Amino acid sequence: MLSDRIISLDGDWKLCYIENKRFVTEGRDISSIDAIENTGWSNIPAVVPGNFELDFERAGIIGDPFYATNAIENQKYENLHLIYYRRFTLDFIPDSNTRLVFDGIDTIADIYINGKLAGQTDNMLIAHEIGDLPLKYGENELVVHIRPTVIEARKYEVPVSCHAQPNSYELLFIRKAPHMGGWDIMPRMISGGIWRPCRIVQRRPDRIDDLCVYVQNINVKDGWAGLTFFYNLTVAEDEIRDYSLIIDGSCGDSKFHAETKRLLHTAGKLGAHIGGAKFWWPRNYGDPNLYDIRATLCYLGKPVYEYSLKYGIRSIRLERTSTTDVSGNGEFCFYINDKKIFWLGSNWVPVDALHSRDRSRLPKILPLLCDIGCNSIRCWGGNVYEDDYLYDFCDANGIMIWQDFSNACAINPQTDEYCARFSVEVESVIKRLRNHASLIVWAGDNEVDACYRWSGGIPSRDPNQNRLTREVIPKMLWNHDTTRPYIPSSPYIDEEAYRTGKPTSEEHLWGPRDYFKGNFYRNSVCHFASETGYHGCPSPETMKRIIRPEQLWHWYDESAGLPKPDWTAHAACFATDGSDGCIYRIKLMSDQVKTLFIDFRDDEAAMGLENYARASQISQAEAKKYFIERFRISKWRRTGIIWWNLIDGWGQISDAVVDYYGVKKLAYHYIKRSQQPFCLMFDEPDADGRIALYAVSDLCSDVKVKYTVADLTSGEKYESVCTGISDKSIPVWYKPIEPGEKHFYLIDWSYEYEGVTITGRNHYMTNIIDLDFNEYISYMKECGFYDEFEGF
Incomplete structure (x- = not known):
């Protein structure tokens, strides 16, 4: 065996849960399974990876979290301590190379092994590896105590300089997906759980810890490239010269070989020249060629560890100006292998509000990108960092990725302590994703620069003072990835744009969301739109899956003077009393229908849900068709459009062109033709x-x-x-x-x-x-x- 030994801890667990006040008041020991089961607290079967809501649903405690107003009613569980536990058998003697790995814990957790505190986590978005474990041969106990996010967040004093949406202040200091506090496209589901796989890993004493590949030089015309491999190793023996490293790569009939006869240190570089190279291209521009690369660490000439990856050879350049004008005096254009590339893409938002289900949904969703004609996605900053499956798919299918770091529509703390925690996340994400050919550009956040302009009544501030995107991320990229462009925010308001107030070359085109061929959309001067969208009502079939029969039609409650509760909930409101600003989205959709069709202006209710849904879907389809075609017609004055969005992360009323249940709206087909x-x-x-x-x-x-x-x-x-x-x-x-x-x-x-x-x-x-x-x-x-x- 030339790789690490792995014992999966996925599968059946137990979940004990208790509200915070009782947990604090009773002060019970929960470090061991016996102690937990002696508390008398509620206890149910659980599944890992998972979210506690799914365990609750299986146990009959709650109904479908996506039905009716259940998402709002389930907010009463936000104060729960979640205590996951299980026993497992170790069939080897643990040593200093034994690790406990969690790919994702949501979020603040204490981890006990055999009654002893083994580690702690405070970030949902990255993997955690814990060493120096109190394990033993044979049966072991594992306890994961996840503290309630909303309670933990109260420990921090929020500076007046911070800003968040009204329902998301508790997430300012907590590193978890921003959308989970509630968004205009996602329900408030603070949630909690061990949401990605976990395992015991027995690292080999001789191993390749990391291998970073980058293009040193490239000549597409003459068909050659030079690669550099930066490696970090761990070795068991003192004499490093007895070790060697061999790297082989192949893509069809193109092959290369590089090796060190002997090593001088556990870190270093190894180069390879490739004649007759095959290059990676985005969809529509060529084949997304990938090299199968295998690195072999040898001791005394004998292989002791193997490390493999796929890598696409390509160059990236972004030509960008700070601002532009009505005459087009500006630029925002990506070049791959020195060729201009026009982006046709979709914003990639959460595929499930309960993220433990993300991975299982990807195989059915990702092929839609190819079918609809996209060559790119923007991984939106309100989301988690997606599973490796997505990045591998995009590599193999020529789908370019614009990758936001997970910050969105909020001004987070700028303290040294928060910056230090964020830097750990940034480093982890960069190292995990940097070898993917499809990853074209890093972006620091979603709309935070813009947020500095409209942050809750505080006078406009210069976003270039944001330490997270102007200091922390650039420093980590300088250390770990200088191979692709970085944009501090989307849209990016740099010093010139802030000083002059002129339009930026890249924009999010939302505006009043009135007539889709109105002045706002028609007169936009940006070169690249990284967000734009339009509402479309889901099909009646889907509406029946998320809204109770008695509220299905019409959407407006005359007696209350508000949209009906189920409609409100599925406009992603965190309350049904009109206090959530997202409630406007229901009337917005209705107004868009009435703008397009005169039939719905006098008595919309009489038209019925089926006609209404058809009309709304036509409105959405024609709008998105217009947005895309306007940008394509003005190619190369305009260089790309990333519309909002492919698929929903729960059953809702939204801009998505495929609903959560996989039912396509009309816009899917109109976009497919336009692309x-x-x-x-x-x-x-x-x-x-x-x-x-x-x-x-x-x-x-x-x-x-x-x-x-x-x-x-x-x-x-x-x-x-x-x-x-x-x-x-x-x-x-x-x-x-x-x-x-x-x-x-x-x-x-x-x-x-x-x-x-x-x-x-x-x-x-x-x-x-x-x-x-x-x-x-x-x-x-x-x-x-x-x-x-x-x-x-």
Whole structure:
């Protein structure tokens, strides 16, 4: 065996729980299983990885946490101490190389082994490895006491300079996923548990502790690259010269070999030159080639440890200006292997409010990125750091990753103690993820720079004084990863942007969320949109899974003057009395429907839930189609759009295009057409009253395209051919239109690419506002789009 020995501790545990006041008052010993079971406190079976809510549901204590107002009612359990325990057998004699590893504990925990305190944790977001363990051969006891986050948070005095959303102040000092206090897309579920796998690891005395790979130099044109391998080792023997390190790599017929004949220290560098190199490319731009790399540590010429990974060879560059203007005097553009890359992506938000289920959901969700035509995701800063499965998938499928650190919409403490705790997290995350080819850019947080401008009535402050993103993260990146760009915040308000107040080159386009072709969206000057979205009501099938029958329709309670409680809860409100600001999102969705369709303005309730959901999904689909196509039409004036978002993390009313249960909204299909590598799309009318048909291509070679534009309103048809289109956007036809006309155009095309006939379809409607609902539905049926509704 040339790797570490592992004993999994996943599976069946016991959970003892008690409210904080009783825990403190009774002061019972909980360091051993006998002591725990003698407390007389409640005790149920548990599963690890898990969250206590799932254990409670299995035990019949609570119902489905995602149904009705259960998420709000379960807030009464936030004061619980959670005591997980189990026995396990060790079939070897433990030594100084034996470790207890938790990939994720939520959050503040004391860990006991055989009645003795073995370690403590205070960060949900990273793995914890504990050594010097009081283990013994044979049967052992393990106790994990997780303290209530909301109680622990009260130990900290919050400086007036801090800021958080009203329901998230308890998370300012606690390192856990920011969304868990409640968000406009996620319920308040403070939760707790051993949420990722745990195990006993017997480290080999001779081992490779870390291997960092980076591109030293690269020449794509001539097909070669130089790699550097930085290693850290542990060895058992005094004489280091008796050890050697061998590194082999292969990607198809491209191979390399490098070795040290003898080592001089347990840390160092080893280089490899690769002729005939295969490079990693994002989707639409080439193959995401990955090298299988195996590092072998040898003692006296005999292998004693092996370490393997996959690595993609590529270069990254970001050309960015601080600000821009209406004339486009600015830039925000990524280059991979010295080639401009246009980003078509989705914001990656929590896939489950109860994070122990994340890993099991990923295999069904991630392929949707490829199906819908994304070449990128932005791992949003309100989330956990995702499972390795996601990063491996993105490496293998050419999906670029924008990775936020887990900070969002809050001004966290700037104290030395907090910075020190945060730096441990940052170092851990960097080391874990830095070898992934798909990880293109680090970002310090989500909207914290912007937060300094609107933080709860405190006068605007300079975000460049934020120690977390201007000091802690850059220092850790300087030490551990200088191979990719770093943006301190998204959007990033640097010194120039703060001083001048000019628009930044990268933005989040939310605004008033009114008519999707209104002034805010139409007049935005940014080059890169890393957030933008629009509401879409889930299908009736899904609404029935999350809302009680008596509240299903209409959404508004006339007697209370508020949306009905279940609707409020599933707009991600932490209360149903109107005190949570997120309640506006229900009326917002209704207003968006009424803006698009005149039928819903007089008596929305009479239209029924099914028609309402269809109308809302059409509104969302047309909005996101417009956002994406506006950016693609202006390629390279604009360089990317990361829309919000692919899938929900619980059953809710939201911007997602796939709901929690996997039911696609109409927008999924509209986006899929708008994100085809080659796509024909109409721009908005110009000053001469014409609409221009644009050919937009992310293909790396020219194609000859035959296309037809059918006006379904007038019956007219236009056919033509376009060519000379490669990795750009050009107008190919201009169509005069009448002022105020509402015509529905269906666009079809075909071309040959790499020996395959490709066909495509898109549509466009002029003056798409104040529509007749049934007329639009009739166009959908004629195009075959009506059958894309799911869950009706």
